Structures are given as structure tokens and as C-alpha cells.
Amino acid sequence: MPTFSQFNKTFVPGSQVHFSSLPERARSIQGLSAGFTSRLIAVFIDIALVALLVLSAWGGWEALRYILNVFYTLPALLGVPLLIIGYLLMWLYWTWSWSIGGRSLGNILMGLRVQRRHGENLGLGLAALRSAFSVVFALGLLWSIFSSKNKSLQDVVLGTEVVFDWAPLLPKVDMTFSMEGDKSEKDEN
Amino acid sequence: MVYESDERETWVEISLDAPSETSALQSVVSTATSVGSGALGLARFATETSIYMVTESTKAITKSILDTVVPVAVNAIVSRIDINEIVKEHVDVNEIVAQADITPILDRVPMAEIADYVIEEIDLPSLVRESTGGVADGLLGTIRFQAIQTDNLVSQIVDRILFRGTKRADAREVSVDHAHI
Known part of the structure; x- marks a missing residue:
């Protein structure tokens, strides 16, 4: 157990406490590039989320139609329109979630984060591009099996990466106490 | 002391002489006066200089003696007494601390670092994790x-x-x- 003076000598503002908010067993993998399986599961979770959303909206719409229409006809199978809506929704959802924090629901559950090469967040434009690429050519994820840096085709082209980031988004103490706002911003990166 | 009486004599001479007794006497007197005052000035300068030199050298000698003696003496004294003990006996430390202005001290205290240290030590993140x-x-x-x-x-x-x-x-x-x- 270090004394305060020992602690203070090795202290880098923000970093240690932020790091210690991780579960101990996850510290060794924090920030490393995530492998294929984790990412695949995350993608499946996202797809399931969007599918659930689309199907329940469609079911709701049909239920409404059933209530309002006296002569209810069973719906024709709306495979293609639903698929298009699903793709669109998927694109919007990934764009939104990657641009604001690098995490979609699947990423959150699997402890992953999409980031640029030096850890910065994807901007809205880059997130939209990556999202579109992922929606159109989801098989690009397969490249992460072979890439030595676990990069999917999208990552290689757009210069992004997916890392393990289990950190719950606790505010850093340094940010809470610091008088200079720009200092804590600098420490974050 | 000496030249003061001389001066008085000169003054008396000049004032008692009648003005009619010519310029020759006057020039002699003035010459004597200037010579006298020159001599006096010289004597005065010599005296003052010597007094000054004596004073300064005395000061310097005293100072150098003190400089060498005092530290040794004080050291000898201090090493024989326990100042902590004296302070404890005669000084109310709490009283003095109570008077101290705490704000500048607190300004020097690294609050954020201490907070981080405490959080690290009690492992607050894990407590939060475990409870939530x-x-x-x-x-x-x-x-x-x-x-x-x-x-x-x-x-x-x-x-x-x-x-x-x-x-x-x-x-x-x-x-x-x-x-x-």
C-alpha cells in the first residue's frame, strides 16, 4: 500500500484512477484490438436489435391495420421493403452510436469500442462512411480473422480499429476537480 | 578643543583693531588666518580620518571575531539543550497553529491528487461496481x-x-x- 508521497511521484493525472475503474481481470486486455468472435457477437446483437425494432414496428402496423380495417387481408410477405428499412436503420444506428462514443449496443455488451488509430472518436462523417461500408459489405469483418492487427476490411480502408474497452464511463476525478478545463481534455487523449 | 581657542583669539584681534590701522596689518592678519584655518582643516581631517579608521577597523575586527565565535558558541549551547522540549513546555503549538492562515496552505495542497489517492486506496471503483x-x-x-x-x-x-x-x-x-x- 503506497503512501501519498509514493503515489504522487508516479501519478499521471486521471490515468490511474480511470484505469482502476476497470475490473481487475480486464486490465490486461484494455485497449488491445478485439478479435473476430467478440466483434461478430457484437454485430449479431446489433442486427438482432434492429430486426426486433423493424419487426415489432411492422407487427404494430399490421395490428393497427387489423383493428381499423373491417376487411382485413393477411399481409403479403414484405421481405424486400422490410429489409431495406432494416438496412437503413442499421446504417443510421451505427452512424449515430459510433460517432457519439464508438459503441453500439453490441459493442457495449461485448466491451468493445470503435476508434480511430490514436484512440480518437470517429467523427460523424467517418462513422457514416464506416457504417455504410459495414452495412453494404458486412463480409469485410471476415478479414479480421486474417489481419495481423485484427482489422476488418472497413478498418483497413478507413483507418479505424476496434479495441477492448471495458471502462464504464465514470467521470475522472481529475476532471471533476481540475480548474483548467483544457488540461483534463488533453489528458483524455 | 585646541583650534577652537585659536579661532577665538583671531576673532578678538580682528574685532578690536581700529579700522584706521591700515591694509598691511590686514593682509598679515588675513594671511595668518588662512594659514591657521588651513592648518586647522588639515588637523581636523587627520583626526577625523584616524578616528574613522580606528572605528571601522574595530568594527571589522569585532565582526570577524563574532562571526567565528558566535556560531561555535551558539552551536555549543544549542547542542546542549533540547529545543523541542523547551518549545513543548513553553509554547502552545495549537495556539500558534490556530492563528495561522490556512488558505494559502490549502492552495498548496494537491487536492485532486489526494482525492485520486484516496479513491485508489479504498478502491472506490470496485466498491461502485460491486454495489451496482x-x-x-x-x-x-x-x-x-x-x-x-x-x-x-x-x-x-x-x-x-x-x-x-x-x-x-x-x-x-x-x-x-x-x-x-
Whole structure:
């Protein structure tokens, strides 16, 4: 157990406490590039989320139609329109979630984060591009099996990466106490 | 002392002489006066200088003696007494501390560092995790670790097939003990 003076000598503002908010067993993998399986599961979770959303909206719409229409006809199978809506929704959802924090629901559950090469967040434009690429050519994820840096085709082209980031988004103490706002911003990166 | 009386004599001479007794006498007197005052000035200068020199050298000698003696003496005295004990006996430390202005001291205290230290020491993050995470966090952690282990398995196989020197799985090897809660 270090004394305060020992602690203070090795202290880098923000970093240690932020790091210690991780579960101990996850510290060794924090920030490393995530492998294929984790990412695949995350993608499946996202797809399931969007599918659930689309199907329940469609079911709701049909239920409404059933209530309002006296002569209810069973719906024709709306495979293609639903698929298009699903793709669109998927694109919007990934764009939104990657641009604001690098995490979609699947990423959150699997402890992953999409980031640029030096850890910065994807901007809205880059997130939209990556999202579109992922929606159109989801098989690009397969490249992460072979890439030595676990990069999917999208990552290689757009210069992004997916890392393990289990950190719950606790505010850093340094940010809470610091008088200079720009200092804590600098420490974050 | 000496030249004061001389001066008075001169003054008396001048004042008592009648003005009619000519310029010759006057010039003699004035010459005598200037010579006298010159001599007086010289004497005065010599006296003052010598007094000054004596005073200054005395000062310098005293100072150098004090400079050498005092530290030794004080040291000898101080080493024979326990100042802490004296302070404890005669000084109310609390009284003095109570008068001290605490604000500038607090300004020098690294508050954020101390807060971080305390959080680190009591492991606040884990307390927060344990009180809020519960079963869900444990289950989620297990699922994540199983995924990571599958990641490693896949990478291991592929890296072996491709004859890779640096194995991806080595970096993110997670010990099995940790993988289960």
C-alpha cells in the first residue's frame, strides 16, 4: 500500500484512477484490438436489435391495420421493403452510436469500442462512411480473422480499429476537480 | 578643543583693531588666518580620518571575531539543550497553529491528487461496481471472456497456418482463473 508521497511521484493525472475503474481481470486486455468472435457477437446483437425494432414496428402496423380495417387481408410477405428499412436503420444506428462514443449496443455488451488509430472518436462523417461500408459489405469483418492487427476490411480502408474497452464511463476525478478545463481534455487523449 | 581657542583669539584681534590701522596689518592678519584655518582643516581631517579608521577597523575586527565565535558558541549551547522540549513546555503549538492562515496552505495542497489517492486506496471503483453491477456484470464479464478466448483460439489457428512470428493471442492472453467469477 503506497503512501501519498509514493503515489504522487508516479501519478499521471486521471490515468490511474480511470484505469482502476476497470475490473481487475480486464486490465490486461484494455485497449488491445478485439478479435473476430467478440466483434461478430457484437454485430449479431446489433442486427438482432434492429430486426426486433423493424419487426415489432411492422407487427404494430399490421395490428393497427387489423383493428381499423373491417376487411382485413393477411399481409403479403414484405421481405424486400422490410429489409431495406432494416438496412437503413442499421446504417443510421451505427452512424449515430459510433460517432457519439464508438459503441453500439453490441459493442457495449461485448466491451468493445470503435476508434480511430490514436484512440480518437470517429467523427460523424467517418462513422457514416464506416457504417455504410459495414452495412453494404458486412463480409469485410471476415478479414479480421486474417489481419495481423485484427482489422476488418472497413478498418483497413478507413483507418479505424476496434479495441477492448471495458471502462464504464465514470467521470475522472481529475476532471471533476481540475480548474483548467483544457488540461483534463488533453489528458483524455 | 585646541583650534577652537585659536579661532577665538583671531576673532578678538580682528574685532578690536581700529579700522584706521591700515591694509598691511590686514593682509598679515588675513594671511595668518588662512594659514591657521588651513592648518586647522588639515588637523581636523587627520583626526577625523584616524578616528574613522580606528572605528571601522574595530568594527571589522569585532565582526570577524563574532562571526567565528558566535556560531561555535551558539552551536555549543544549542547542542546542549533540547529545543523541542523547551518549545513543548513553553509554547502552545495549537495556539500558534490556530492563528495561522490556512488558505494559502490549502492552495498548496494537491487536492485532486489526494482525492485520486484516496479513491485508489479504498478502491472506490470496485466498491461502485460491486454495489451496482451485481450478477449482471458477472455474467456479462463471463460472456465477454468466453468471446475473448474464442478470439484467441481463432487467432491461434490462423496465425499457425500463416506461420506468423508474433502471435495475436499472446498479447491478449487472459488467465483462466480470472475468466470465471
